[in-house]
Amino acid sequence: MKMAARDEDAARMTRPRRVAASVKGGRGVSFQKTITVNRPVQEVFSFWRHLENLPKFMKHVQSVTSNGGNITHWIVKIDSTTVEWDAETIEARVNEVLSWQSLPAAEIDSAGSIWFRPAPGRRGTILKVSLKYAPVGGKATAKIASLFGKDANAAMEDDLFRFKSLIETGEIPTTEGQPRGRG
Amino acid sequence: MKALCWYGKHDVRVEKVPDPKILNPHDAIVKITTSAICGSDLHLYDGLIPRLEKGDILGHEFMGDVVETGPEVRNLKAGDRVVVPFTISCGQCFFCRRGMWSLCDNTNPNARESETETGYVCSGLYGYSHTYGGYAGGQAQYARVPFANIGPIKIPADIPDEKAIFLSDIFPTGYMAAENCDIKPGDTIAIWGCGPVGQFAIRSAFLLGAERVIAIDDVPERLEMAKEGGAETIQADGDIVFEGLKEMTGGMGPDGCIDAVGMEAHGSTLDARVDRVKQAMKLSMDRPTVLRQALRSCRKGGTVSVPGVYAGSLDKIPFGTVVAKGLTIRTGQTHVQRYLQPLLQKIQNDEIDPSFVITHRLTLENAPLGYKAFLKKADKCIKVILKPHAIQQSE
Numbered sequence: 001m002k003m004a005a006r007d008e009d010a011a012r013m014t015r016p017r018r019v020a021a022s023v024k025g026g027r028g029v030s031f032q033k034t035i036t037v038n039r040p041v042q043e044v045f046s047f048w049r050h051l052e053n054l055p056k057f058m059k060h061v062q063s064v065t066s067n068g069g070n071i072t073h074w075i076v077k078i079d080s081t082t083v084e085w086d087a088e089t090i091e092a093r094v095n096e097v098l099s100w101q102s103l104p105a106a107e108i109d110s111a112g113s114i115w116f117r118p119a120p121g122r123r124g125t126i127l128k129v130s131l132k133y134a135p136v137g138g139k140a141t142a143k144i145a146s147l148f149g150k151d152a153n154a155a156m157e158d159d160l161f162r163f164k165s166l167i168e169t170g171e172i173p174t175t176e177g178q179p180r181g182r183g
Numbered sequence: 184m185k186a187l188c189w190y191g192k193h194d195v196r197v198e199k200v201p202d203p204k205i206l207n208p209h210d211a212i213v214k215i216t217t218s219a220i221c222g223s224d225l226h227l228y229d230g231l232i233p234r235l236e237k238g239d240i241l242g243h244e245f246m247g248d249v250v251e252t253g254p255e256v257r258n259l260k261a262g263d264r265v266v267v268p269f270t271i272s273c274g275q276c277f278f279c280r281r282g283m284w285s286l287c288d289n290t291n292p293n294a295r296e297s298e299t300e301t302g303y304v305c306s307g308l309y310g311y312s313h314t315y316g317g318y319a320g321g322q323a324q325y326a327r328v329p330f331a332n333i334g335p336i337k338i339p340a341d342i343p344d345e346k347a348i349f350l351s352d353i354f355p356t357g358y359m360a361a362e363n364c365d366i367k368p369g370d371t372i373a374i375w376g377c378g379p380v381g382q383f384a385i386r387s388a389f390l391l392g393a394e395r396v397i398a399i400d401d402v403p404e405r406l407e408m409a410k411e412g413g414a415e416t417i418q419a420d421g422d423i424v425f426e427g428l429k430e431m432t433g434g435m436g437p438d439g440c441i442d443a444v445g446m447e448a449h450g451s452t453l454d455a456r457v458d459r460v461k462q463a464m465k466l467s468m469d470r471p472t473v474l475r476q477a478l479r480s481c482r483k484g485g486t487v488s489v490p491g492v493y494a495g496s497l498d499k500i501p502f503g504t505v506v507a508k509g510l511t512i513r514t515g516q517t518h519v520q521r522y523l524q525p526l527l528q529k530i531q532n533d534e535i536d537p538s539f540v541i542t543h544r545l546t547l548e549n550a551p552l553g554y555k556a557f558l559k560k561a562d563k564c565i566k567v568i569l570k571p572h573a574i575q576q577s578e
Contacts, residue, residue, distance in 0.1 A: 157295050164288065165273070168273065168275045168276050168289055169275050169330070170255065171209055171255075172207075173316070174206055174292050175319070177204060177206050178203055178204075178318070178319045178327055179186065179319055181190070181198050181239070181240065182198065182238060
């Protein structure tokens with residue numbers, strides 16, 4: 001119940017002028033995918049509502065920390081390059097939608113929106129995921145160019161598969177560290 | 184430990200590699216007491232399955248003793264003797280919950296690649312290419328078993344390895360192939376391919392109540408083994424199969440047809456020769472001669488069941504025939520977990536002794552020779568089992 005109260009607070013603070021988070025058109029990468037996970041919508045929403053959970057399955061997101069309110073601090077690491085920014089949760093309608101967007105000062109223009117609905121036939125939850133990242137300019141932009149390379153979509157898709165496995169089974173399948181011949 | 188690694192077409196080597204470790208909470212490590220070479224491993228050996236990498240450890244039929252378990256594995260403990268299904272399944276997703284274990288959503292680390300190839304993700308398999316997850320296989324002294332809370336079945340002490348090992352794949356695979364024919368009393372089932380899966384399909388068809396089984400192959404000792412299982416036989420030779428089946432079934436055709444051959448069908452008909460050229464030129468991954476024959480031979484309204492492995496898009500499949508005759512086609516990787524308990528029960532009841540199929544028993548070091556013999560069907564080779572911890576006899 002505590003959780004619900006906090007979400008209602010968040011919802012009240014939602015900026016009315018924005019329905020879904022977005023970045024400026026024509027730059028960076030945008031990723032959209034719809035998946036079904038075999039867990040109840042309450043559990044799935046609650047997992048995403050705590051953006052601190054994202055590094056558990058987003059390979060390049062090293063940490064997300066919350067200030068206890070609507071501001072989160074993101075640290076993303078690609079190869080040896082690290083970039084950080086602050087984002088604000090701009091919409092949190094319990095079990096329906098969650099949106100966040102980087103603050104104007106960020107080196108990365110980043111936004112995410114997740115829409116949740118129960119799957120018919122009690123098949124769990126349908127999530128529509130929309131993620132966007134775009135460089136703003138300046139020094140960091142060049143350094144993190146790889147983030148916006150051709151593999152960015154694949155990486156985000158991999159993340160989503162990992163999310164599904166994690167929430168359905170409690171672990172992410174891997175073969176990293178298994179034996180093999182010298183090759 | 185020692186393991187059999189793939190290096191290319193007809194190039195497999197036994198090498199020393201690191202021991203497997205627990206990597207995830209639901210993992211277990213099994214010390215392998217018996218492993219086997221599967222007919223489907225020959226497709227890997229022949230270099231026909233895409234996305235195999237040099238150094239990959241092969242093998243998906245194995246059993247042994249649990250030596251270590253991850254923190255979330257509560258059904259097994261060190262010392263338990265288990266058979267491991269070749270399909271890796273999570274037990275929690277939509278598909279596992281409905282018994283479609285080989286279609287599991289969550290066990291393939293290369294989910295995106297699998298989805299790109301087939302439209303949707305298929306489960307992880309041991310030692311069967313990176314499309315199926317790239318898991319190290321069981322032709323080795325030890326194996327890591329992911330989702331050990333779901334797959335492995337404990338084997339009672341009085342059932343020897345040789346009776347239990349084939350629960351990992353070929354017995355359930357032959358059984359599912361027969362079950363997919365929806366056998367009714369009085370039915371005649373035709374089975375192409377008297378390799379190990381075909382042999383189990385023959386016996387399973389009888390266990391499921393078939394009146395007659397007609398087995399088709401061109402290898403005398405395999406037909407002999409089929410006869411021992413109660414089948415009538417046809418020595419395969421091109422178009423003679425269709426006419427033979429028609430004659431033997433009073434002009435009606437078999438009620439169910441099983442293609443236990445798959446992508447590397449031999450054959451001397453024109454279509455078979457064309458397929459061989461296309462496969463050699465990499466224009467096509469498969470040679471579906473048997474499938475065409477099965478579709479043509481099956482009676483109207485019958486079922487064609489395909490346990491044989493196909494990998495790509497098939498050419499010249501007479502789909503008009505499928506529609507005209509109202510055929511049902513059923514296929515898929517085996518939902519092994521569905522069959523473990525009931526088939527173990529049949530072994531315990533002495534309804535079947537799966538060890539009948541074994542023709543060769545080798546050490547792991549000799550596994551490359553086993554591949555060669557199995558491929559060439561040399562020395563009347565039908566099924567090779569491996570003993571990974573046996574001491575190599577000096578020559």
